[in-house]
Amino acid sequence: MARVQLKHVTKRYDDQGDVVTAVDDMNLDIAHGEFICFVGPSGCGKSTTMETIAGLTIPTEGEIYIGDREVTNLPPKDRGIAMVFQNIALFPHMDVYDNISFGLRLRDYPQDEIDRRVERAADIVQLEGMLNRMPEEMSGGQRQRVAIARAIVREPDVFLMDEPLANLDAKLKVHMRTELQRLHKELDTTIIYVTHDQEEAMTLSDRIAVLDSGQLQQIDPPLTCYNEPDNLFVAGFIGSPSMNFVEGTVTETAIETPNFSLEFNPSSVDDVSAGDEVTLGIRPEDIYPGELRDEVPDPSGQIAATTDILEPMGDEIFAYLLLGDGETSMSQELATNDQLLMSIDPDSDLEEDEEIEVVIDRRNVHLFDSATGEAIVHDLIPYETDSSASGSEVESDD
Amino acid sequence: MATPTEQLDDSEGGPLERWTKRAIKDPQRVYRALFYVAMAFFVVTTLFPFYWLLVLAVTPRQNLLSGSFLPEIDLFGAGMTFPLPVPRKGFAPGSFITIFEQIPFHLFVLNSFVLAITTTIIVLFVASLSGYVFGRLDFPGRALLMLGILAVSYFPPAAFLIPLFEAFAGNEPIVIPFTQIPLFTAPRLLNTPGSMVIPFSGLFLPLAVFILTTFYAQIPDGLEDAARVEGTTRLGALFRVIMPLSAPGVATAAVLTFISVYNEYFFSSLMALSPSAENWSPLVGGILSYQTQYTTQFNLMAAASVVGVLPVVILVVVAQERIVSGLTSGALKE
Known part of the structure; x- marks a missing residue:
């Protein structure tokens, strides 16, 4: 049983006098057999966290447990782990058989046991008949499969995968992704997987650990991270294209933003009162063209907008909407108040630079505290009335 | 047109x-x-x-110092000389056997071989460890330390001779500088391979460290990490993965060290108190001992030189491809 626990793990580097904190007080509890993805932007500490679990980096503070053992200061070879690297890292001077059996030979397994295990591993990753090839004679996907075979042949307690699909082309990536899921089902081993690709994280994992600046932002099942992000960072990171953020102020009956207002009853939520600065988070698929108003579960009032750019993706169209007079009043990173991204049906006959009206599904509007970035509520409850009457269109609210 | x-x-x-x-x-x-x-x-x-x-x-010895090596050809009355491959002074290939009869020349060759191989092994091992440290680890003072090691090779080897000779003679204890406090007395190493292998290793180490550092630094970190995760220690990763992948560099360092020691004369002629095979006198010592007080047997010295050169020629021909790729790739890669 390989439960993996990180307790207050911190890693600081001394970068020419400056202390850089790569991992900041990380606490994780990963159950046996779980598929966990570490996801976050470059430099968020996800790879460093994995290296501390692998033993390639010794943490500055904190403890790491694999199973019941404390492994914080053990060398990698004594931790019962196997790892698949981003650059694949096959030994170029050994053929496939030697690569896969490297770890077993180091541990002095009997020859027939090595042969049996290598054969089985090659069978799992579908590499039969390629055991005599050299890595340089293989394609990227085949090499990746050798790397995975090298990891599974030792039957480790924990698999660590550091962006194993990052260097593959898009098609192969999708294929290997399903193979990994099949593998996880077959092996019933704990897998820790590092990626910067939130789509990979969504599809593969049982739980996603979202990291930013060395700190754990949220660890939850993929859909929970998507539907109920704990803070602005998770909300912006999970989901593609990213969530729209609009800054606003809470009043007694609504949330006022520069270009529109949404009805809201502040007393329905504990931590909000009139006058609070908040950030609205709206996913592109929760914005609908005005004519679909009747199909929206809990529509807001009509909001006037001008289409800017359309990006047809095939199964949907991303429409960039400009609100208000079309001039960006504030240019902040997350809150581009005058712009909304809407995802619409591909059959729509929307044109660029067309003046339209849109509605927002209030059931799926997220509310964040602007100051702390913490999520307040993931579902705006209006003060009990029929929403159609009071939905207000505010183009110039001052 | x-x-x-x-x-x-x-x-x-x-x-x-x-x-x-x-x-x-x-x-x-x-x-x-x-x-x-x-x-x-x-x-x-x-x-x-x-x-x-x-x-x-x-050429027979009695003909060496008289007459011309060049054959004279009478071309319709105009005398001309041509350097032809067959000397006209006679043909005496027996000197290739005589060299082994007069002195045990094969033992001198063997001495040089043993000295060269021992030194090469020591140098490769130590240079691998330091090459790993300098090439792959980051620590304060790395550049300064590397410079210090390279500085050893800037000194003329002769500068080390007298202090080393004194130490290896084993008569006086080695003292703390400027005091009379003895540290230890070195064993008497003169006339033993130790007195030659130790200075050779020290002198030829900097070059090997430099070559291996550049090579080891180029092996991707991921490969070492992979080896460590698979079950080696850092040292194991060095000898099982990094060193085999740097084969051209290792071959270059090895051949350069081997040839330098094999041809070495200065230190070994002085550390071996007499030019005899029992005193670990090397190849060149053997060649020079055909010169006695009254005679200089140039033909034997030449024959011995040819015999002595052959092993190195064979080694270089065999390793040539590796050496060339090692010398150039070390210079060209990134």
Whole structure:
């Protein structure tokens, strides 16, 4: 049983006098057999966290447990782990058989046991008949499969995968992704997987650990991270294209933003009162063209907008909407108040630079505290009335 | 219209004129010709000493110092001499056997071999460890330490001779500088391989460290990490993954060290108190002992030199491909 626990793990580097904190007080509890993805932007500490679990980096503070053992200061070879690297890292001077059996030979397994295990591993990753090839004679996907075979042949307690699909082309990536899921089902081993690709994280994992600046932002099942992000960072990171953020102020009956207002009853939520600065988070698929108003579960009032750019993706169209007079009043990173991204049906006959009206599904509007970035509520409850009457269109609210 | 003119040009004039015209049309011909001239020059200057060594080796000793080596040919009354491969002073290949009869020359060769191989192994091992540290780890003072190691090779080796000779003589204890406090007394190492291998290792180490550092630094971190995760220690990763992948660099360092020690004379002639095989006198010591107080047997010295050179020639031919790729790739990669 390989439960993996990180307790207050911190890693600081001394970068020419400056202390850089790569991992900041990380606490994780990963159950046996779980598929966990570490996801976050470059430099968020996800790879460093994995290296501390692998033993390639010794943490500055904190403890790491694999199973019941404390492994914080053990060398990698004594931790019962196997790892698949981003650059694949096959030994170029050994053929496939030697690569896969490297770890077993180091541990002095009997020859027939090595042969049996290598054969089985090659069978799992579908590499039969390629055991005599050299890595340089293989394609990227085949090499990746050798790397995975090298990891599974030792039957480790924990698999660590550091962006194993990052260097593959898009098609192969999708294929290997399903193979990994099949593998996880077959092996019933704990897998820790590092990626910067939130789509990979969504599809593969049982739980996603979202990291930013060395700190754990949220660890939850993929859909929970998507539907109920704990803070602005998770909300912006999970989901593609990213969530729209609009800054606003809470009043007694609504949330006022520069270009529109949404009805809201502040007393329905504990931590909000009139006058609070908040950030609205709206996913592109929760914005609908005005004519679909009747199909929206809990529509807001009509909001006037001008289409800017359309990006047809095939199964949907991303429409960039400009609100208000079309001039960006504030240019902040997350809150581009005058712009909304809407995802619409591909059959729509929307044109660029067309003046339209849109509605927002209030059931799926997220509310964040602007100051702390913490999520307040993931579902705006209006003060009990029929929403159609009071939905207000505010183009110039001052 | 142009074609008949060219044909006319080619066939007209003398050979030089025709060649010049063709060269103007096709400048590559000039470069090719220059290349052959330069090649011929280098081949002659490189191989001629070796050829001359062979000529000396097979010339009978009594004929060495009289008359000319060049055969005289009477060409219709005009006397001319030509350097021909067969000397006219007689042919005595027996010197290749005599060299083993007069002194145990094979033992001198063996001495040099043992010294060279021992030194090469020590140098490769120590240089691998330091190459790993300098090439792959980051620590304060790395550049300064590397400079210090390289500085060893800037000193003339002769500067080390007297202190080392004193130490290896084992008479006086080694003291703390400027005091009389003894640290330890070195064992008497003169006339033993230790007195030669130790200074050789120290002298040839910096170059090997430098070569291996550049090579080891180029092995991707991921490979070492992979080896460590798979079950090696850092040292295991060095010898199982990093070193095999740096084979050209290791071969270069090994061959350079081997040849340097194999040809070494200065230290070994002094550390071996007499030029005899029992005192670990090397190859060159053996060659020079054909010179006695009254005679200098140049033919035997030449024959012994030829015999001594052969192992190195074979080694270099075998390892040549590796060495060339090692010397160039170390310089070119990133």
